[in-house]
Every structure is written in C-alpha cells, then in structure tokens.
Amino acid sequence: MCFSVSLWDRVYPMVLGIPFNLFWLISWIVLSSVCMWAAYRLEARRHKSGDNAR
Amino acid sequence: MSASVVALTVIFTIILLGAGIGFVAGSRRKMTLEQWTVGGRGFGLVLTYLLMVGEVYTTFAFLGSSGWAYSRGGPTLYIMAYITLAYVVSFYILPPIWELGRAHGLQTESDFFRKRYDSRYLAAFVSVVGVAFIIPYLQLQLTGLGIIVEVASFDGIGRAPAMMIAVALLAGFVFASGMRAVAWVSILKDTLMIVAALSIGIGVPHIYFGGIGPMFAALAHAKPTHLVMPGATTNLGHSWYISTVLLTSLGFCMWPHSFGATFSARSSDTLRRNAIVMPLYTITLAFIFFAGFTAVLVIPGLSDGDLSLLTIVRKSFPPWFLGVIGGAGALTAMVPAAILILTAATLFAKNLYRPIFAPAMTDDQVAKLAKMMVVALSLISLYFAIYSSTTLVSLLLLGYAGVTQFFPGVVLGLYWKRVTMAGVFAGMIAGIAIVAFLALSKRDPFAGLNAGFVALCVNFGVTVAGSLLSPIQPSGFDDG
Numbered sequence: 001m002c003f004s005v006s007l008w009d010r011v012y013p014m015v016l017g018i019p020f021n022l023f024w025l026i027s028w029i030v031l032s033s034v035c036m037w038a039a040y041r042l043e044a045r046r047h048k049s050g051d052n053a054r
Numbered sequence: 055m056s057a058s059v060v061a062l063t064v065i066f067t068i069i070l071l072g073a074g075i076g077f078v079a080g081s082r083r084k085m086t087l088e089q090w091t092v093g094g095r096g097f098g099l100v101l102t103y104l105l106m107v108g109e110v111y112t113t114f115a116f117l118g119s120s121g122w123a124y125s126r127g128g129p130t131l132y133i134m135a136y137i138t139l140a141y142v143v144s145f146y147i148l149p150p151i152w153e154l155g156r157a158h159g160l161q162t163e164s165d166f167f168r169k170r171y172d173s174r175y176l177a178a179f180v181s182v183v184g185v186a187f188i189i190p191y192l193q194l195q196l197t198g199l200g201i202i203v204e205v206a207s208f209d210g211i212g213r214a215p216a217m218m219i220a221v222a223l224l225a226g227f228v229f230a231s232g233m234r235a236v237a238w239v240s241i242l243k244d245t246l247m248i249v250a251a252l253s254i255g256i257g258v259p260h261i262y263f264g265g266i267g268p269m270f271a272a273l274a275h276a277k278p279t280h281l282v283m284p285g286a287t288t289n290l291g292h293s294w295y296i297s298t299v300l301l302t303s304l305g306f307c308m309w310p311h312s313f314g315a316t317f318s319a320r321s322s323d324t325l326r327r328n329a330i331v332m333p334l335y336t337i338t339l340a341f342i343f344f345a346g347f348t349a350v351l352v353i354p355g356l357s358d359g360d361l362s363l364l365t366i367v368r369k370s371f372p373p374w375f376l377g378v379i380g381g382a383g384a385l386t387a388m389v390p391a392a393i394l395i396l397t398a399a400t401l402f403a404k405n406l407y408r409p410i411f412a413p414a415m416t417d418d419q420v421a422k423l424a425k426m427m428v429v430a431l432s433l434i435s436l437y438f439a440i441y442s443s444t445t446l447v448s449l450l451l452l453g454y455a456g457v458t459q460f461f462p463g464v465v466l467g468l469y470w471k472r473v474t475m476a477g478v479f480a481g482m483i484a485g486i487a488i489v490a491f492l493a494l495s496k497r498d499p500f501a502g503l504n505a506g507f508v509a510l511c512v513n514f515g516v517t518v519a520g521s522l523l524s525p526i527q528p529s530g531f532d533d534g
Contacts, residue, residue, distance in 0.1 A: 005283075005292045005295055005296060006292055009128070009131075009282050009283055009292065009295075010282060011270075011274045011278070011281050011282060012274075014267070014270060014271070014274075016267070017265065017266050017267020017268070017270055017271070018266065018267075018270060018340075019270055019274065019281045019282075021128070021131060021281070021282060022131065022134075022281075022340065022343070025131055025134040025135055025138075026134070026337060026340055028135070028138060029134065029138045029333045029334065029336050029337055030333075030334070030337075032138045032139075032141070032142055032333050033330055033331070033333050033334055035142075036141070036142060036145050036326075036329055036330045037330045039145070040145075040326055040327070040330060
C-alpha cells in the first residue's frame with residue numbers, strides 16, 4: 001500500500017476543484033472510519049454469539 | 055478603538071470564557087491525585103472524545119499545518135494521512151491497554167512499563183524521555199500563543215512578552231483545574247476551531263479567487279510543483295512521506311498524555327467508538343490547508359510560514375473577526391498545553407522522583423511536587439520558545455521521533471511473551487541515542503527517511519535481539 005504514493009501524489013485530475021492527492025487523502029479519512037465501524041460491528045456480533053450478555 | 059485593541063479584547067474575552075468553564079467544571083470535586091491526573095477514571099464517550107480532541111487538535115494543526123502548506127507545500131499532506139492511520143492503530147492497541155490499566159490500577163505510561171517489566175528504573179527512564187520530548191511540544195504551543203498575540207496586536211506586542219503572559223495564564227489554569235476541567239474547556243475550543251476552520255478555509259479563497267477550485271487552479275498554474283511532494287523542499291519526497299507517516303501514526307498513542315488519557319475512559323468500548331469517529335474531524339484540517347495555500351499567492355515572501363494563516367486573516371477580515379480566530383487559536387494552544395504540563399508534571403513526581411529518590415512520599419506530597427513541576431516545566435518551555443526558531447511542524451516531528459521509541463516496548467509487551475526488560479531497555483536507549491545524534495547533527499531526514507523512523511527500526515531490532523539473548527522473564531501483568 002505505502003509504495004503507491006507516487007501513483008496518487010499528483011495535482012491532476014482535480015476532483016471537485018481539489019488536487020487529486022488531497023482528494024485521495026480526504027476519501028481515505030472517510031473510508032478508514034467506515035472500515036473501523038465495520039470491524040467494530042463484526043466484533044460486536046461475534047461477542048454476542050459467544051455470550052448473551054448484550 | 056484601534057484595530058489591535060478590538061482584536062486583543064476579543065481574544066482575551068475568549069480566553070477568560072474558557073478559563074471560566076474550566077474553573078466551574080473543576081471546582082465541584084475534591085482534587086485527589088487520581089482526580090487531578092486521570093479525572094477519577096470515569097469519562098464516558100463524550101468527555102473522552104472531548105479530551106482526545108482537546109489534546110490532538112493543537113496549535114500545530116492550526117498555525118503549523120497552514121504554515122507548512124504555505125512554506126513547504128505538498129509534504130504537508132502527511133498530516134492528514136498520519137492522524138487517520140493513528141486512529142486505526144489506536145482502535146487495536148488502546149482497548150487492551152485500558153483493560154490492563156483497570157486491572158492493575160495504572161495511571162501513566164510509566165506505570166505500564168513498571169508493571170509489565172517489573173523495573174522502576176525502566177519506568178523512570180520512560181518518564182525522563184517522556185518529559186524531555188513533551189518539552190518541544192509545549193514549546194510549540196507557547197510559540198503559537200506568541201504568534202497569535204503578535205499578529206493580533208498588529209506587531210505592537212513582541213512575541214517574547216506575549217509568551218510570558220501566556221505562560222502565567224496557563225500555569226494558573228492548570229494549577230486550579232485538573233484533567234476534567236481541561237476536557238470541558240475543549241467544548242468551547244473545538245466549537246470555535248471548527249467555525250474558524252470552515253470560515254477561513256472557505257472565505258479566504260472566495261475573497262481572492264472566487265472559490266476553492268479557482269484558487270487551486272491558479273496555484274497549480276503559477277507554481278506547478280508546490281502542491282505535490284517534495285513541494286518547495288528538496289529532501290521531503292515520497293520516502294520521507296512514507297517513513298514519517300509510519301513513525302507518527304505508530305507514535306501517536308505513545309505520547310504520555312495520549313496514553314494517560316486512555317485511562318480516563320470509562321470502558322474499552324468507549325475507546326473503540328472514539329477511534330471510529332475521530333478521523334472525520336481531521337477533514338477540518340483540509341480547510342486550514344486551503345487558507346495556507348491561498349496565502350502562497352496572496353501574501354508571498356513571509357519569512358516565517360507559521361505567520362501565514364493569521365496574516366491573511368488580518369488582511370481579509372475586520373479586526374473583531376481576527377480576534378475570534380485568534381481566540382480560537384489561543385484556546386487550541388492552551389488546552390493541549392495544559393494537558394501536556396499536567397502529564398509531564400505527574401510523570402516527574404510520581405514515576406521518577408518518588409520511586410527513585412523518596413519512596414516514603416505520600417500521594418498528597420506527590421501532588422504538591424507535581425504542582426511545583428507545573429511552574430518549572432512552563433519556565434523551561436518558555437526559555438526554549440524564546441531562544442530557538444524552528445517551524446512548528448519540525449518541533450512536533452522532533453517530539454514524535456522521541457516518544458515513538460516507546461512503541462516496541464508497549465506493543466511487544468502486549469503481544470509477545472518472550473520480550474524482556476533488558477531487551478526493551480537496550481532498544482529504547484539505542485533508539486533515543488540515534489534520534490539525539492541525527493537531530494543534533496542536523497542529519498534529519500537521513501538518506502531520504504525520517505530520522506525517527508530510522509531510530510525506530512534499530513530500536514525494534516535491538517529489542518528483539520536483546521530479549522532473545524536475555525533469560526526468560528514472566529510478564530508482570532500475569533501475577534494479578
């Protein structure tokens with residue numbers, strides 16, 4: 001993953017008027033939150049099937 | 055009234071409002087050592103969130119990141135990547151740390167090392183390193199406060215006297231309040247911070263270019279290389295970016311104050327849910343970058359990039375609004391500074407002085423010593439802030455290079471049974487020695503990599519090798 005920097009570190013194409021590299025990072029902020037939320041839900045479900053406390 | 059009086063009056067009103075909230079929130083509880091340092095270990099989702107936002111979004115995010123966007127360009131993007139990844143790391147390592155904290159009554163990062171590796175000397179060493187690298191972070195906040203007063207007074211008040219006023223206010227605030235009060239002041243601080251970021255991030259490009267899109271188009275046309283790495287620098291390219299993002303995202307939870315804040319949470323679930331929500335707040339940073347990038351074209355040639363945000367606000371808006379932005383900036387410096395001072399003072403008194411020099415001290419005496427350290431630390435940081443000149447971002451990176459050296463000891467301590475005190479101690483000393491050597495001899499970045507990252511790799515190697523060579527040592531967390 002981390003060696004992909006040279007692929008996205010570019011100004012064009014601009015998305016919504018924002019340089020591509022900045023847009024890429026903002027997208028990953030949102031995606032990271034979504035991924036962690038998904039992981040949290042999966043884990044919570046596993047706990048639930050283990051015991052009926054929640 | 056002159057413009058500077060208007061701006062300064064608004065700033066001080068906001069500071070007093072913040073201090074007022076702190077005094078009210080802190081005055082209703084009896085201040086034991088545990089109450090002062092970890093708020094009695096009962097912070098729910100909201101207070102934990104406030105405390106963590108309070109300590110993360112510092113004047114580094116406000117003045118430092120816009121300053122780098124102005125003076126360095128592309129490399130500044132590392133900030134957005136590292137904060138996001140840092141929360142992913144925290145999602146996995148903070149909940150187990152919290153569980154251990156509750157089971158063993160831990161209050162500080164040094165407590166963790168003392169209990170896991172059964173060594174008060176290792177714990178004392180962690181305290182020394184922690185306090186030493188908190189000082190550049192504190193210096194950063196004081197410098198930020200100085201810049202705010204300097205710009206808001208239209209250069210009528212010098213930076214040094216401004217910083218002295220700030221230190222007096224800060225020490226008084228920390229003395230009287232404690233961690234819970236600081237968390238509550240974050241409400242005002244972060245509301246103002248979001249308002250400030252959005253209004254200048256959208257407003258400033260709009261005034262000069264008619265919007266954010268046209269501003270970037272103009273900047274990409276005028277300075278095609280500014281927006282990508284290495285931007286306006288020669289040595290902050292992609293390998294620097296990758297190594298810096300790794301170093302800082304791993305090191306994020308290793309700051310003694312972040313580590314300590316973990317213990318304030320009411321449950322480990324609180325910490326997980328925090329980690330999910332927190333990255334979204336980072337988006338406000340993009341708006342602060344926008345203001346810094348606009349300043350490149352509108353006010354070129356500033357000698358100190360860290361002045362760029364406030365200088366362009368002063369040029370674009372009426373004085374009262376400069377005051378609002380300055381007040382938001384002042385609180386974004388004072389709230390984290392208060393947390394940093396509280397943490398460092400507690401580390402010194404509880405984990406360094408008492409166990410090594412005066413084992414018979416009572417908790418009350420420790421609390422008294424910690425309060426004396428508040429004054430000492432403020433003065434030391436003030437000294438450095440007055441007599442050194444580096445960018446705000448460089449100060450934070452120096453701090454990260456230091457505190458991230460705790461990472462192998464913490465993570466291997468959590469997940470690897472074979473790690474020993476001797477290995478961790480040797481690795482940490484090697485790491486800190488390399489950081490000190492590379493930083494003092496101005497070899498950062500080293501071979502295109504962040505110097506702290508180079509040190510972290512050596513540290514990991516030495517820790518693992520040293521652990522395998524030394525006799526097996528049971529974990530201090532196992533004996534209940």
